[in-house]
Amino acid sequence: MAGLKLQDVRKNFGAVEVIKGVDLEVEHGEFVVFVGPSGCGKSTLLRMIAGLEETTSGRLEIGDRLVNDVEPRDRGVAMVFQSYALYPHMTVYDNVGFGLKLAGTPKAVRDAKIRAAARVLQMEHLLDRKPAQLSGGQRQRVAIGRAIVREPDVFLFDEPLSNLDAALRVDMRMELARLHTDLGATMVYVTHDQVEAMTLADKIVVLEGGIVQQVGSPLDLYNRPANLFVAGFIGSPKMNFLAVTVDSVTDDAIRLASPLLAAPAVAAPRSWMLPGDRLTLGIRPHALLLDDTGPIGGEVTLVERLGNETIVRIRLDAATEVTAALAGQRDVALGAAARLGLAPDDAHLFDNDGRRL
Template identity: 60%
Template sequence: MAGVTLRGIRKSFGDIEIIKGVDLDIRDHEFVVFVGPSGCGKSTLLRLIAGLEDISSGDLAIDGQKVNDLPPAERGIAMVFQSYALYPHMTVYENMAFGLKLAKTNKAEVERKVGDAAKVLQLEPLLKRKPKELSGGQRQRVAIGRAIVRNPKVFLFDEPLSNLDAALRVQMRIEIARLHNDLNATMIYVTHDQVEAMTLADKIVVLSAGRIEQVGSPLELYHHPDNLFVAGFIGSPKMNFIETTVTAADGATATVNLPGGGSVTVPVQQGRAKSGDKVTLGIRPEHMSVALGGATGPAFPGQVFVVERLGGETFLYLKTDAGMMTVQTEGDSRVKTNDQVSITFAAETCHLFDAQGQALQRAERHPMADLGREPAMAQA
């Protein structure tokens, strides 16, 4: 396996620049996920690494070798597509063996590699079937198996689970995570689903409009988003935002107004906020609670207009003077539609962003920020 290095990568289609100067280091054995909304450039960036699109400017290296001008077959990569891209007239075995046969690999080696991959992916009973006889999850495993047999330096996944139903997506996420550990592989994975990003990645790259917004471990991005975009994209349900004003600042803290006349004092980086600044307060749904009576500590009023009961948890959607808010609470919550409630939270769970959308929080790292899955090499 190998690392991947991008320096000043740009890609334009005519006069439209899609990738706008990306610098990124992907370590050997790392599982990196590109995440962002539709049209942010994540699939284009993956295709540039694969060699399916030409780089307009910048340098791309795989395993220390510059590969800008190398065709895909010579880059040491294997790509798994959203559409599976299986040959319908071939069996599972023939689909997995096709690339090896093109490379004139001897028959015994082909059988060994396909057999090993089929065992890893639990495809051995399916080798004689054709794609039309397989479920969506089985087809995706065949597509992954076709990549494995090539023994690539880097695996590239382009939204491989988006065609599957919800239950299969969960199952395949688990299988891909297991595969990463079993193969000790370098993997780059594109998705628009931040839940996939959080559960799979060693490192997440958040993209917006062709630029990198932030790079970090899943929990680092969750606890320490650099800006409003990352704060709103990472986490499900998304973070609640309240546009407000700083009423007092002493250098290390800022006090801001709350809807309904209250206030809360939030820690900030030294000197980053001053009285009168327009700011945005961010609070995650899971860090909020509701009380039917009065509340102690920071709170503001709201009215429940939708209740979603999911068994283990309940989502409350509330109308407030600052707009709609979402609160995640316990599954057996007794709160019901139209209840007037106090929305409570702890000041230390809040995020604060300046008028440009940049985080004002202290630089100290959250103690849980690095407890995501470590790269496979580090586990060895």
């Protein structure tokens, strides 16, 4: 296995630059997830690593090798696509081993690798079946098995769970996490689903507009988002944002003013903030509590009862709503008045450029 290094990597399609100078290091054995909205460049970046898209400029290294001009088959990577791309007339055994057969691998070696991959993926009982006899999750395991037998330096996954239903996605997420632990492999995974990113990754790379917005562990990104984009993208339900003004400053906190808030105090360094400064207040839905004396109040416009928690949306004015994720089962009525409170340490502040303070 090997690590991966990108230095000022760029990709142009004609005059349009879609990857805009990405710098990234993936350590040996890490599970790294590229996440972002559709069109942010995450799949293009993965295909550049695989060699399926040419790198316009910059350095792309796998292990200690510069691979910019190396053919995909010689890069030491194996890619699992959103589409299973299985041969319908072949058995699972033959699908998994087809690449080895084309490479001229001796039959005994090929058989040993196929059966070893089947044991890892718990699909030994499926080897004689054909794709039409398999479920979606089983077909995806076959596609992963085809990658495993190649013994690559880096595994690449391009939204591999997108074609599965919700229950199968959860099961396959757990299987991929177990597979990473069992193989100790370097894996790079692309998804638009931030829940997949949070549950699978050692390191998350958040992309928007071909630019890396932040790199860090799931909890780093959740607790310390670098900017408004990351704060709004990571976390479900998404973070609430309110425009506020600094009302007063003390040694370890500031008091905020807004027509929508009853002057809450939040923890913040005072070194440079001054009364009158305009900021954005970010509040995670799970940080909000029902509180009759809380600073946020309005009319309940939505109640979602999930059993373990209750999602409540409250309209503050004609254009502004906030979402609260309340623990347990709460007796909240649609159309009722409600107030919410938060602890000072649970607030996030962002400047006029969207950067976290």
